[in-house]
Amino acid sequence: MNLDLTTEDSEFRSQVRAFLRDNLTEELADAGRLVTSVFIEPQFSLPWQKILHARGWAAPAWPVEYGGTGWTEMQRYIFASECARAGAPSLSPMGLAMVGPCIIGHGTPEQKAYYLPRILAGEDYWCQGYSEPGSGSDLASLSLRATSDGDDYILNGTKIWTTHAHHANMMFCLVRTRFDGKPQEGITFLLLDMTLPGIKVDPIITLAGEHEVNQVFFDDVRVPKSGRLGAENDGWTVAKYLLEFERGGGSSAGLEASVGRIRALATRDGLLASDPGFTSRLAAAEIGLEAIKITEQRVSSALSSGGNPGPAASMLKVQRTEMMQRIDTLGIEAGGTYAGVEQLDARQPGSNIEPVGPSDRVTLVPRYLNNRAASIYGGSNEVQRNIMAKMVLGL
Structure with missing residues (x-):
């Protein structure tokens, strides 16, 4: 690049x-x-x-x-x-970076005409119904049942780790429409309204003390078949397409900004700025980011020419999330004693609570804790390495 x-x-x-x-x-x-x-x-x-x-x-x-x-x-x-x-x-990446491109790639003209303008304008706020208890990285084992009934599906089951379901008015969801044969061949991809009767959202508070994820329960929820994306029982194809955008989308720009803030923290500290061990680790992170940017350029080229990210999406997912965690660790080291103080109220935007210590330390540990999940969500990094071994190395 x-x-x-x-x-x-x-x-x-x-x-x-x-x-x-x-x-x-x-x-x-x-x-x-x-x-x-x-x-x-x-x-x-x-x-x-x-x-x-x-x-x-x-x-x-x-x-x-x-x-x-x-x-x-x-x-x-x-x-x-x-x-x-x-x-x-x-x-929010759910609409603009995930289901939007999926609708562009797999939606009917009517679905594109209806959903895409609403996604752009922020009229619809989306969440992702993929993971279930016992069906995380083994997504093909999902069991949320969708029973066909005329022009509708009737949904019964649950989804978990559903980010921002408590805010969302729409969900893109994987459901089980067939229980025989290969598990991947009985999955259907649905777009559904979160205000439908029978949907219940329960909060899950994270280790960082935040309400970001939820468990969503479906009790005889009637979903119109007009919300199906792709053919019945072919949702696995649609889901894999979307996962490539989830894993390969985004940018290292945020990580670069984080490195810049950490370097500023270390410079103000004085001692860390002259610590050869710390400066070496920080420089290694910056070099790693340059490599990630090259991979991002390759994915962008594929997308701009009408392609999809392919196995490079798995590579990016591994590189970005593990780099994120390395940077978080450097941030805590640069933040010093004040980084470990729990200050949930002080780090709310617009809060009038004075932080303990410098204000640029209040997010370091919460960000570290939140991002421990980054190498798990979107398909664990172990799964991504298996994908690369199969699709790139032919193993």
């Missing part, structure tokens, strides 16, 4: 910086800096999405005909980097 900016790229960067300066409010930037996850509360992400949508910048990776920007790969990288540096809140 050539990171030297052309004149046009430099002008575009100036344009993005000016946009952020004029539109990113202090409240939104504060929320972006305090986030401890890839997800941020919709009270902050949705207003920012509406601002971006008004500018036509909500979905840079989408095809232009569906509302994308038509930017080059370098422009998308510049935009993501500048947003991360400015502390802009991240947008």
Whole structure:
């Protein structure tokens, strides 16, 4: 990847910086800096999405005909980097980065016409119904039953670790429509309304003390078949397509911004900045990020030419999540004594609670704890290595 900016790229960067300066409010930037996850509360992400949508910048990776920007790969990288540096809140990936591309790739014309504008505008807020108790990385063993009844499916069962289900009005969901034959051949992909009768959402509080994930129960929930994406019993094909975007989507820009903050912390500390062990580990992380950016460029090239991420998505998923965890560990080391103080109230955007110690330490441990799950969700990294061994190495 050539990171030297052309004149046009430099002008575009100036344009993005000016946009952020004029539109990113202090409240939104504060929320972006305090986030401890890839997800941020919709009270902050949705207003920012509406601002971006008004500018036509909500979905840079989408095809232009569906509302994308038509930017080059370098422009998308510049935009993501500048947003991360400015502390802009991240947008929920469930709609824009996951089910949106899936609808583009597998939806009917009617589904595209209905759902895609609503995703862009933030009118629908999505959650993902994949994992179940006992069916995480072994997703093909899922058992949420969908019984055909005329124009509807009747759903009974449960989903777990469902991020932001307590906020979502829509879910993309894998259900079991057939119990005989190969497990993968009896799965159907559904788009459903979270306000349907019979759906119950119970909170799960994470180790970081946050309500981000949930368990969702379905009790005779009647879902119209018009919400089916792809053919009945062919949901595994759709699900794998979506998982490639989940694993391969995103950008290392946020990780780069985190490294920059850690280097600033170490510089202010003084001692760490001259510690050869710490500086060596930090430099190694920066070198690793450069390698990740090269892989991201390859995936972006595949997407821009109409392809899908393929096995490179698994490679990126492993590289990004393990790098994230390395950076989190460096952050705690750079944060020193104050990093370990539990300050749930002080790290809420807009809070008037004074933090114990410097304010830039309050998210270090919560982010570390939250991101321990990164190498598990979206398919564990062990599963990703199996995919790479099979599809790349032919083992």
